[in-house]
Amino acid sequence: MSSVEDRLKELNLELPSAPAAVGFYVPVLKTGNLVITSGQLPFIGKELAFKGKLGKEIHDREGQNAARIATLNALAHIKSCIGDLNDITQVVRLEGYVQSADGFNDQALVLNAASELLVDLFGESGKHTRIAVGVSELPLDSPVEIGLWVEV
Amino acid sequence: MSSVEDRLKELNLELPSAPAAVGFYVPVLKTGNLVITSGQLPFIGKELAFKGKLGKEIHDREGQNAARIATLNALAHIKSCIGDLNDITQVVRLEGYVQSADGFNDQALVLNAASELLVDLFGESGKHTRIAVGVSELPLDSPVEIGLWVEV
């Protein structure tokens, strides 16, 4: 596999500049061989790319785009922590929270966009474990929040 | 303590065949000394054994059965990863999400069925830390989702 950043270019994607953490916490840190991010929202610059609940204000495809953007933000933070995304030996865990209207049960479909992106970028070592839950409310009315745990 | 699989037999339980992961992720992986599962639903074969929200369509006892089934599915995946459940030195973490109707606050009661099963199977080393939260929606209208972290 070509390097992760080459693969991003092939997919016409680029890492954003790592968004600043809001609050008394950090966006990413390393403990042992694990690098862990805070929950990422689909920020583009200082604005959320999408707002609202899946199954109500937000359709599946927008939710999937939001999941991709949040995942790229997580990867940007991980790069800022470890320097080179090629040092990731395994994507360990994706924590996916989907802001869901009553009766919306397609959280897996929304989060598949994030999971597929990780496999596109990292190949077999991009295959991760996943938690997929629907929650009633997320910070700033974000449709998704995504945390990543990777092994380096 | 007898072996974990003997204990399963004594409890008239058996490990299911490990259900296939749906999507671009894996049901289980190992990082360092930790083995981590994806969030498990109460599948029996290809069907959810239960659907609906606790406090509305689903009663406590059904929720507890769902929690046990999801936990057995998690253990089946862990066995497929490490080969022998006796290699587990500590159950580290149970992540328990309970699909809850408005006003349902007995998430602990539902998840106790999963926690009790782990202690029945693993004794003292089955005593884990736990997150117990009620969420508005889960994938496929599942009443529970359970993730396990174990140390080997």
Place this chain on the structure above:
Amino acid sequence: MSSVEDRLKELNLELPSAPAAVGFYVPVLKTGNLVITSGQLPFIGKELAFKGKLGKEIHDREGQNAARIATLNALAHIKSCIGDLNDITQVVRLEGYVQSADGFNDQALVLNAASELLVDLFGESGKHTRIAVGVSELPLDSPVEIGLWVEV
């Protein structure tokens, strides 16, 4: 920085006696260099200091107090596990679940009280990654549930 317990005194705070776990699980355990707590509720003794949903029965300031109390309970458990809070080399992860009424999106504001407390107590090594989600229901109608992962 003075020792963590001196710092608690300066802030006019004290660690509670570690609340007993309810159920078939433990409030804290150590695996490798990580010490992990179960989800903590804002218990003072045997009673929850607050009940209800943010954005409905509970105001921001009460939610922040609840978050601080739950965090102190988590630290009390960690102390009971490792003996000395000064042995913490890094607060790794705060898992924050906020019981939220429909339309409440200030989970970050509520949890900032917990995050700020950790930085007040541990300085730079208190800066953690964070998951902040709003959930529809928590055990016992608690307004917040907080889990901590620390490195020792």
